[in-house]
Amino acid sequence: MKHNSVRHPRLGDVIVQTCVAGRGHSGCAQCDGKHVGTVIKIDDPDALAHRLVYIHWPAKKPTWYDSEKGYASLNIHNLRDEFQVFRKGTEIR
Numbered sequence: 001m002k003h004n005s006v007r008h009p010r011l012g013d014v015i016v017q018t019c020v021a022g023r024g025h026s027g028c029a030q031c032d033g034k035h036v037g038t039v040i041k042i043d044d045p046d047a048l049a050h051r052l053v054y055i056h057w058p059a060k061k062p063t064w065y066d067s068e069k070g071y072a073s074l075n076i077h078n079l080r081d082e083f084q085v086f087r088k089g090t091e092i093r
Contacts, residue, residue, distance in 0.1 A: 013039045014086040
């Protein structure tokens with residue numbers, strides 16, 4: 001299976017974040033361990049490695065998500081055990 005920059009989030013992608021023990025997700029004990037949101041804004045979309053991704057979480061947002069800072073695109077790309085990226089109904093691996 002080929003892994004490349006296609007996995008970097010794009011506007012409209014659905015992000016599923018799974019709370020991984022040991023990464024400071026202690027506040028997620030009240031949830032089912034998964035958060036689902038949609039990418040609504042990307043800072044500097046031409047700079048894959050250093051751009052920030054902002055996600056709308058319709059239910060409870062993850063404990064460490066900061067609405068003003070978003071998430072680093074590179075983290076979503078690299079932390080495959082924590083983030084799933086879906087584009088047009090298909091998981092991007």
